[in-house]
Amino acid sequence: MYYTGIDIGSTAAKIVVLSETGEVLEEFVIPTGWSSRMAAKNIAELLSGKGIYVTDTEEHGKNSVVVSTGYGREAVDFSDKQVTEITCHAKGAQVLFQKEKAVSVIDVGGQDTKVILVENGIVSDFLMNDKCAAGTGKFIEVMANRLNVDIDDMFALAKAGEPIPISALCTVFAESEVISYIAEGRSREDIASGVIASVANKVATMCKRQKLAEKVVLTGGLSSNSYFAALLSDRLGQPVENSSEGRYAGALGAAMTAKKLGERRSRLQADS
């Protein structure tokens, strides 16, 4: 039996498949595209190409328990269970970063940013941005488009620049602010640097509204970004760990939940 976790975010869909011993067999990411339903269908096909069948067909029996998470979790009509990304990120992050006790997880996602306090493997508190895109991946994406670069280049530019203050918290108004900086002839590096700094500030403010554990880790799309983790560490005054695997935290947490679910099922079946 395989255990598959599917995390459909607003920008990217992340997939992790675990073996019966809990070893990561597959790990991949595809763009969500315009429809999470289509993304779910594509994922089922990609998995089937690897011999992992999420539904019963004429040729193959279902050989994987599936747990879906992320904003598109309900679009995965073949999932055995749906769990919110908050719980999944918490579970996945604790394993990824090998933290045993308390850990604070910062997940900067495409449309939401979450700060999750995990104590003894259980979510004990979380905060999420309300009705506003400031401090999310979307903010960076909008600004990168405006500067005509992709997200990776945006960070490369930011690293080389001196941050100019972006004071507007609203994405739409901040874009106007950026446009006026462009009109003033300020360098792309400095503008990019200002944008990234404003996101770090906003995320750090959110962190401070909650009890932070001694260990703080960064998951989600920006997790592989050491520059961003360093900015956050600076704002919070405590180290923030990042990892190239961090974007898979939600999918990993979902796969772990699938494993638990599958094991419980076979245990109960064996008993009866």
Next chain:
Amino acid sequence: MQKLPGNFETYDETRKAGFLKVKELKESGKRVIGTFCSYVPCEIIYAADAVPCGLCASSEEPIPEAESVLPRNLCPLIKASYGFALTDKCPYFYYSDLIVGETTCDGKKKMFELLNEIKETYVLKLPNSRDYPEALKEWRSEIIRFKEKLEDFYGITITEDKIREAIRMKNKEREVMTEYLSLGKLYPAAISGYEMGSRTDAAGFSFDIEERCKTFAARTEELKQYWEEHIKGTTSDRPRLLVTGCPNMGVRDKIIKAVEELGADCVVIDTCNGIRTQLDKVEETGDVYDALAKKYLNVTCSVMSPNQPRFEEMGRLIDEFRVDGVIEVILQACHTFNIESYNVKRYVTEEKGLPYLGLETDYSQADKGQIATRLGAFLEMLG
């Protein structure tokens, strides 16, 4: 969770059905006073042979119009209430002889100045603290001034006997409502939070207080009997939640209904449209104005500073209703509840040792998905 009866009328349906009632009421010569708040001593209104009619709006429909006058960054309840008046779309506003406002939050206070241009709006000067001896005295004379205003407005005399009669009648209603809203104390819960909220808010659109008492008493009996026969002695793993914060009728579907569908029971609604204002009765002996002033100054809205009684009462409700977690609803740009939420979270998590979820939202459906995620994660956290 208790199922809703087949003939259950939603808040919106009852609100619409009330349109005709208020029209008939007016045509029969009855006096109608529009109100916005649980600080308004409605006994004075009843004593003037008038009926109070709640005008707090819960729909986003008139908000764009309201924003042609009011700033966007203002609480949706204020914008919607003003918007209905401005667009002349609310029969309850239309049929009100007089509007009664109060100096509660800054947003309402300033909105009333503008509302007065559409229809005469009389504003009660509510002290913003209970913690100085003059507060109660000031509030008492303010209530007398309100009585005099109604006497003047209608050309009538309001006797103390009439007020005392209204006090008794309202107290009776409070008893009935408290009993109904206490059904959540039972384990497993005998009522859903969605029903409690919908019915309580909709009750404002049926104007006969005795009929209202009868309806609620009958429903309480019905639910109790169902519980005795079908629910008592069974087990339920559904977490029991207390909902606090701003009045939530405009977000009830998005939050209370959603979380109950996800698998929790909102057993107690600790807001001004919930049990909060029903528990405390008005003393029936002694000076009527003293008694009214005392009761209505004790309403535990966050406009009061400091607001310790809110925490004490919430603590009691958490214990009595055997609550597992607390959800606080903040309407966007409601500064007083928003700031006070910091202390609510601290109180709930540190003093009561329970999980707390704060949700800041407005009347739009834009954040429905994000709210469902937060609610889902909160329930996963409760286990």
